[in-house]
Amino acid sequence: MSLLFHGGDLQSASAIYGRKPNDWVDLSTGINQHSYPVPTIDTNAWHQLPYVDPALTKAAGSYYGEHPCLASSGSQSVIQLLPFILHQLGSQKATWIPNVGYQEHRQAWSQQGDVRTYSGLDSQLAAQQIDAALHDNELGHLVIINPNNPTGETFNPQQMRSWAQKLHAIDGFLVVDEAFIDTTMTASLLTEKLADNIVILRSVGKFFGLAGIRLGFTFAAQTVLNSLAREIGPWSVNGPAQKVAIAALNDTLWQTNMRTQLANEAMTQLSLWQHSMTQLGADLAASHELFRSFVMPPDLAQRLHLNAAKNGILLRPVDINSGTSLLRFGNVDLSHSRTLEHCQRWIQQESP
Secondary structure, eight states, X not given: OOSOSSTTOHHHHHHHHTOOGGXXXXXXXXXXXXXXXXXXXXXXXXXXXXXXXXXHHHHHXXXXXXXXXXXXXXXXXXXXXXXXXXXXXXXXXXXXXXXXXXXXXXXXXXXXXXXXXEOSSOHHHHHHHHHHHHHTTOOSEEEEESSOTTTOOOOOHHXXXXXXXXXXXXXXXXXXXXXXXGGGGGGSGGGSXXXXXXXXXEESSSTTSOGGGOOEEEEOOHHHHHHHHHHHOSOOSOHHHHHHHHHHHHOHHXXXXXXXXXXXXXXXXXXXXXXXXXXXXXXXXXXXXXXXXXXXXXXXXXXXXXXXXXXXXXXXXXXEETTEEEEEEEOOOTTOHHHHHHHHHHXXXXXX
């Protein structure tokens, strides 16, 4: 069983392992190590009430596409509210979510009704399970994490639009969490006009490396956005966060260069761990530009997690079932030679 509920919780890790929060190599998240350079923030952003700046809406349209959207303080608050809202607007039947993935989805939907799961490790099997549930009239709403964090599984847009069309006939919604899709933007459902029963969640925290500003966008039909806005209330995105996001979303040169850099680093990031993990009996489950995951027995995952923590390296173990766990490795800062050497030294110690 993993000791940390969320990745990046350095305070809890420090309390458990007796290490200062700034004395960790934190590989427990999929947040970009090369964060967007924060611009100087005008003092008005600190003094004025943070109504949504029209420049933020314009920047979001430029980056994500021209769709109705709502800015919020990250995706988390929206994830917690969507089950209540979508049950009010649509089907009362069971919601299907991946059995492995960001668990706040399961937590939120479980409080509103029946939740059932499909495979988060095998997208082909998952598609079969979803199709069967639709055929047997057992599916009310469908939640997809695309790409899945931490398994890396993906679904193609055509498949998801087909499911949305079938769900529409039964008043169901398709919710797609695209927090990690920024490195492959063409795979997003936002490349085309959204059906009225599709809800897309996007995060500024992962690709831009700006998790601390707590900003995300929800794209959906206006009726859904209006309901969300009423529940969230006014001033949900602070002024400084808006100013930083406007700069980041408009900086197409930085975005292009960063996608190239992450793609170029991907094989090096994987090679740091793959040989040793394979020797230890683990299998590669995901190789995303911002993280890689390995499937292994639970006792091995816990041993590696514990030994890494004792060496000041924080990893993210994920329990799948009684016989299988997954260990996720975020990106190492390759430009920091001491950090790189530290990680290499630890994994060499673990190699048989």
